[in-house]
Amino acid sequence: MSQDEIIRLLSENEIFGGLSEEELKKIHKFFAVENFNKNEIIVDEGGTNISFYLIIEGQVEVYLPKTSGVTARLTKIKLNTLSAGSCFGEFSIIDKRPASASVMALSEVKLLRLFIDDFEKIINLDDSLAKRVYKNLLLMAIYRIRNKDKELDELCF
Numbered sequence: 001m002s003q004d005e006i007i008r009l010l011s012e013n014e015i016f017g018g019l020s021e022e023e024l025k026k027i028h029k030f031f032a033v034e035n036f037n038k039n040e041i042i043v044d045e046g047g048t049n050i051s052f053y054l055i056i057e058g059q060v061e062v063y064l065p066k067t068s069g070v071t072a073r074l075t076k077i078k079l080n081t082l083s084a085g086s087c088f089g090e091f092s093i094i095d096k097r098p099a100s101a102s103v104m105a106l107s108e109v110k111l112l113r114l115f116i117d118d119f120e121k122i123i124n125l126d127d128s129l130a131k132r133v134y135k136n137l138l139l140m141a142i143y144r145i146r147n148k149d150k151e152l153d154e155l156c157f
Helices: 003-012 019-028 090-095 117-122 127-156
Strands: 032-036 041-043 051-056 059-064 077-083 102-105 109-116
Touching: 003 019, 003 051, 003 109, 019 117, 041 051, 051 090, 051 117, 090 117, 090 127, 109 117, 117 127
Parallel strands: none
Antiparallel strands: 032 109, 041 102, 051 109, 059 077, 059 102
8 A cells, every 4th residue: 555545544534634744644654554354353352452443445343242351241242333434443542451342354354553652653753743633532532432322322211
């Protein structure tokens, strides 16, 4: 994938979309392209290989598995389905804790992956850039939580 394609994808993403072309040129090199097959596990709940992912192609399911190294449940709990342009892994790059959910490819999936160490390098490049990225991460997290609250409210009442 070319530098221009990665920069375009980042510019369209809700986390990095507010950055200038110059800033995007500085950070694009920290992202790696990865491919996953249908039904392949991308992230395991409780996993400590902390990364942020941006979906280029395909769909993934975010879920809490019936059993994991973290807990046992009565059933698998589907949390979300994400497709091209969406991202996941934001909680762990912010709080540096193990993954709070599992993620599985629902189709052939192509992702941009940003490891936690590279995220830290990006954040340390420039204070203004860091503020904008953290603000965008916070806004995205709040949006997702509010939508989940609404979903739960509709389910329960």
